[in-house]
Amino acid sequence: MDKEKSFPNSTCEGHIKMAERELSAFILAVRELFGPEQARLSTEDWLDELELMDSPHRATTRDCRAVTVAASARLANRVTGARDRRTPASSTDSKLSKILSSNCFACALLV
Numbered sequence: 287m288d289k290e291k292s293f294p295n296s297t298c299e300g301h302i303k304m305a306e307r308e309l310s311a312f313i314l315a316v317r318e319l320f321g322p323e324q325a326r327l328s329t330e331d332w333l334d335e336l337e338l339m340d341s342p343h344r345a346t347t348r349d350c351r352a353v354t355v356a357a358s359a360r361l362a363n364r365v366t367g368a369r370d371r372r373t374p375a376s377s378t379d380s381k382l383s384k385i386l387s388s389n390c391f392a393c394a395l396l397v
Contacts (some may be wrong), residue, residue: 301346305336308350316361324361332357 309332317325335356339349 303385304347305350305353308347308354309333312354312357320361320365324365327364328357328361335360 312332313325313329320328325347332353335353338356365387365393
């Protein structure tokens with residue numbers, strides 16, 4: 287009986303750890319490529335997207351990656367808009383590609 291009671295908690299803990307790893311990897315990449323301010327904004331975007339999920343308590347790796355893709359899209363819109371207001375540059379596009387190319391699932395969603 288104790289195993290049945292502990293199963294949901296261990297599953298929930300596993301989902302939380304998975305989401306933490308996904309968010310951490312995403313934010314580290316954003317910070318490295320775009321700096322701390324974009325990393326802060328992207329953290330907020332990621333958490334907002336997580337809240338928009340239909341059933342966050344049953345999150346899977348696929349769901350967390352979908353959250354990352356959605357937050358990446360927000361980042362792309364933000365930095366592309368800022369770039370368009372300044373001067374044209376292709377480095378932003380290649381930086382976003384680096385974030386997404388490290389995640390095969392993200393690439394599959396974008397295709």
